[in-house]
Amino acid sequence: MRFMLLFSRQGKLRLQKWYTATAERDKKKMVRELMQVVLARKPKMCSFLEWRDLKIVYKRYASLYFCCAVEEQDNELITLEVIHRFVELLDKYFGSVCELDIIFNFEKAYFILDEFLMGGEIQDTSKKSVLKAIEQADLLQEVLIYCYIDQVDL
């Protein structure tokens, strides 16, 4: 996967993760362009589109668009499921997630994404272990013991 974007129906960027080195200026341009293209699409249209040399796979959940860029030869359907799995993870973590959760806790959303995708490839297909890793890191906030790890079975 080249990058993942989350943006609202109003065209506000909520999350961006780039898996290949891209210049800041290009990123901004691509995000702007892509948001326009995706937002202009009608609900009945298919979730894929060819854009530049990439294949864009997107899906709308409530007011939020999840949008992934993959290579031409990649499997679009499985990318759609990657998005869905990410939503499931967010949902489980925040408890029925909404756009506001992601706006106000965007760094958490990043942590979950990092635990789920690494270097653009899916890390673990087990939902339980992704969330376990996040929760354990979160727990430190309360416990604040650094040798904690010895007792925890990751």
Added chain:
Amino acid sequence: MSDVVEKTLTALPGLFESQTGAAKITNRLRQLIKSITELTSKHEEENLIKRELSAIKEQVSSPNTTMKQMREIMVRAMYCEMLGYDASFTYIHAIKLAQQGGVLEKRVGYLAVSLFLNEGHELLLLLVNTVLKDLQSTNLIEVCMALTVVAQVFPKDMIPAVLPLVEDKLSHPKEIIRRKAVLALYKFYLIAPNQVQHIHAKFCKALSDKDPGVMASSLHIYLQLIRESPDSYKDLTGSFVTILKQVLGGKLPVDFNYHSVPAPWLQIQLLRILSLLGKEDQSTSELMYEVLDESLRRAEMNHNITYAILYECVKAVYTIHPKAELLEKAARCIGNFVLSPKINLKYLGLKALTYVVQHDAKLALQHQMTIIECLDHSDFTIKRETLELLFRITNAQNVTVIVEKMLDFLCYVPIKTLTFAPDNSWFIQTMNDVFSIGGDLLQQDDPNNFLRLLAEGKPEEDDQLRLYAVESYLTVLKGHTSHLPQCFLQVMSWVLGEYAHLQESVDRREVIRLLTQLLDQRSVSSETRVWILSALTKIPEGQTDLILDLAESLSSSQDTVLRQQAQELRHLSQDSQLREWVLVENSCAVDSSLSFLDGFVSEALAAGAAPYKPPHQRQEELSLNLEPYSFSLPVSLSSCSITDRQSPTLLSVSSGLSGNSAELSTLILEGVKRVWGKDGYLPQKEATAPPVDEPSAAVQPASQQEAAERIEPRPEPSTQNQDKQQLASSLFVGLGVGSSVSLVRKLFYDGFTASLRGNVMDCLEARSTSVCHYALLMDDPHTNVSLTGTVSYQTQPGHTNTLPFSGTLSTADFIRPLVVTTEEYGKLWLSLSHDVKQNLKLLTDAGDPLRTTLNALKDALQLHVVDIIGSEGIVACRLLSGAPCLLHCRVNGAALAMWLRSPHPALPDFILYHCQRALAHH
């Protein structure tokens, strides 16, 4: 901003209370986000963020800021960056936070670094030590964070520093660490493959890891490795097959199930690997047939994830060495995709078809109807994929339709497809479209190839094409030209310069005026100006005044090339003898035997020069490298041609201006027989045009092809051809009077007259009958055709009696069923170019409206109902011994959506008219 957000904002406090401790947000961030949502303009937002950033700047530089506060500041900075504002002054603090903070601060610090910095950013060097320290930490979470950041952003040159530590992690007791280490190495492999070359054995260990997560991660590396050199990993085929079997057999922990499908990502990865391994390798492919079969069989559940696997499986089946049974199953799967009402699946079906038609073009035929529907789909993506598919199945029969569709849509035609062009006018017209729309996006080769195509044809055959081009370009140039792309202008000026003289009716002055007009346009590039000028040079003399004016106006041009050309143009237009020398009409003729050099050569030989040896002979004699000298021959050659012409300054006149041919024109001697073309010797063709048979008594209109009514004399009804016999309209004349009867029939046929001599009887016995059969064919449909004729006979020599007769025939009389299979229908459908769509009345009085309606049409018009599938029916008919017409009928509410196609432009309209009538009368 978003009204959704605004509405929800009032409910915010309650929302935050309900969050777990982990999701608590800081006050400052909350304030920031809240105030941004309240803003009404972009300008206000800018001011707010500016204030926010200066506050952050103050805070980060204050020595009293704690790490905990810094973490909160960093989150705000990330937010500002996400909104598109520059917070680069915080980058260094993000690195500091990762370096000095506790685990929680570190996590935010690393996140900020990975969001802020690119792989190449110089600040990343400061991160290397932190990463090294964290990789060696006893805290697993710190190790995880370090591995994550290493896989996300890490300077390429610093990989060797961390590599040993990451490698060590491959044998870490915790699976999560091993997994992340494998993925970090995968990332290293992608950005610097030679760095990780030495640890292939360790990848192998990861592949056999007892944890499925680690094993799955290692497949990313293997996929990459195998993609690069499939042959080195053939021995692993067995292992991959076994893993896939185990996954399919549900041997993995339930945890890995996704919507009750076992480890779909893993399956897809394995299928990709297998297809790479089995490609063009029969023995390896044989190892995987069984598991692929099982994979196809297992994926039955109606969920996206199973379709994703199926798609990958189908691709694998078509990539590896083919096995008939599997191909058949895979083809059926594709059918399911294509016919699916879900648009995503339909898209994937088209994509699979596109992939598959390269192996088996017939598969596309089964889905003709769907493909046609997709072509007019409102979704850009679907349309585009369909065109891609069509492009793969382009052939001589369907090229017109397909290119038309492509032009409609993409305005991009691969020139290659145009080699199938059916006729001149279509070709030129299409090329005009391509040039004017595709324009400067075209590859340089495209205009060149097009010009070569025009130039290389034989004059007799291709003058037609050239004439058409000239005419068409003149029309284009008379219109609005400023929007035309440069390459099109160049093509046009070349063609006009070269071939305008072919068109007698064209006023030279007009051509010059049009071209000169182009020169005045500001949008025309200087390269194009050169093309235009050289075209003007080639247009035959006689218009000296215009040319001189032009040369005068250009002589002060700032462009030296143009100035030079203008100068040359002036000289040439004043000196017609010179002009004749320089510009020989048929510039293709080249005396490549160089016979004109004979004198020079014999002189040189006499002066003691070595005789000429062809290069290959010289090669044999000398083993030295001849490269630097190989130019000597052409150089001496051209200099000699200059002296020969006695006009050295004029050598440059046309060189480089109008392509190769003009360059060569300096070598031409008048009177050289045209025996050499660009490709070599042109064999002298004997004029053996077959004598054209003049129809003796024909009074046909000038355009014989259009007056396409043929009347074929048919002395006896053929018993073999039942069909024709039944269909043909026959006329008989029986007369039993007189002794000497001469029968001459004249048939008047819808405005066209055709006449022929029928059976001329010398003498007809009394009371006997003479029968005369004619088959009437309709090539050009008309709603009604009136037919008149006469019978002339002589009862006495010199005394002729005439009997007139007449009748009316409608198109319906000439329609016959066309018996084809669904497959043939599909093939034919694609090759037809003219279509008409119309909604017709649906006969709803019976149980099955579609069938009833089609049967009614069939009875009335002798159509052939090919197939009825659900709410769609396909029907075929043809004009008697002529053009076919295909009808595609679909029930659309209370109407019947009829779509007709035929190679004949007018036929669908007439058939539609008769269908309407038939249904109205029903």
